[in-house]
Amino acid sequence: MTHQTKLKIVMLGVMMFLFLEKPILHAQTGDPQPTVPKDMVRIPAGEFQMGSNDADSDEKPVHTVYVDAFFMDTHEVTVGQYKRFISATGHRALPDWVSKYSPTDRHPVVGISWHDAMAYAQWAGKRLPTEAEWEYAARGGLAGKEYPWGDTLTHDNANYPGTGGRDQWKYTAPVGSFPANGYGLYDMAGNVWEWCLDEYDKDFYANSESRNPVAGGVSISDIIKSYNNSSKIRVVRGGTFTPCASPTAAGTIRLTPATVMGFVAPCPVSPVFEFMNSSAKRIEN
Ligand SMILES: [Ca+2]
Numbered sequence: 001m002t003h004q005t006k007l008k009i010v011m012l013g014v015m016m017f018l019f020l021e022k023p024i025l026h027a028q029t030g031d032p033q034p035t036v037p038k039d040m041v042r043i044p045a046g047e048f049q050m051g052s053n054d055a056d057s058d059e060k061p062v063h064t065v066y067v068d069a070f071f072m073d074t075h076e077v078t079v080g081q082y083k084r085f086i087s088a089t090g091h092r093a094l095p096d097w098v099s100k101y102s103p104t105d106r107h108p109v110v111g112i113s114w115h116d117a118m119a120y121a122q123w124a125g126k127r128l129p130t131e132a133e134w135e136y137a138a139r140g141g142l143a144g145k146e147y148p149w150g151d152t153l154t155h156d157n158a159n160y161p162g163t164g165g166r167d168q169w170k171y172t173a174p175v176g177s178f179p180a181n182g183y184g185l186y187d188m189a190g191n192v193w194e195w196c197l198d199e200y201d202k203d204f205y206a207n208s209e210s211r212n213p214v215a216g217g218v219s220i221s222d223i224i225k226s227y228n229n230s231s232k233i234r235v236v237r238g239g240t241f242t243p244c245a246s247p248t249a250a251g252t253i254r255l256t257p258a259t260v261m262g263f264v265a266p267c268p269v270s271p272v273f274e275f276m277n278s279s280a281k282r283i284e285n
């Protein structure tokens, strides 16, 4: 065998090793890396500090929570997406006043109850995020920050009460009008409130499971199975454009699941209060 032939064989071996190495290592991780659905991002599994010690009593103590990887919609469900759901299923129409606050198909849908949000998510082959998943996603990989981008709230970062900078909106802004957070998610702070899957439990933060916690002592599948009959209070996250709505990463309010409009004391000035869902889909391992 000539020196040149030997060299060719060695080079072929090296190339085959490089070709094979990646799939072998990939398989060893046990992570199938499923295809990310359109308009969603993969939120990696991990641990974070949930809650805030400066917040209301039901948002503390700060505690360590681990969540599995999951997919999350990059933006709030739009009026256009929700209208497609209505025409496909015959689900009840949106209230007339929705068009005042969200005038185009690119604006986030508002005026939907938790029951509506659950029905939409099921139709879309998704589900609402748990409160823990929502907060983990909203923090965008940052630790101990007040907002998804850091500690200072400005109108260049989010649509919240008032206008200024990038925020020209008195009501809702078209989705994705502000920079995304570290996970590529838009409007996790402000624009419209977002329903979470689990029940409200005032002692949840003190007694939470450390892995994939779900408030209310029931499983995710049980909540989905019987959601139509549920009248349990639900968690709502992220703040909105109406007064008295600070869009912090840890801030929580609670509402009855049929709510589509309301007031939260001490904010009698809120003319209207809107919600929608951030639909997420857990990766099935
Ligand atoms: Ca605004």
Ligand SMILES: [Ca+2]
Binding pocket: 076, 187, 188, 189, 190, 191, 192, 193, 194, 238, 239
């Ligand atoms: Ca939002």
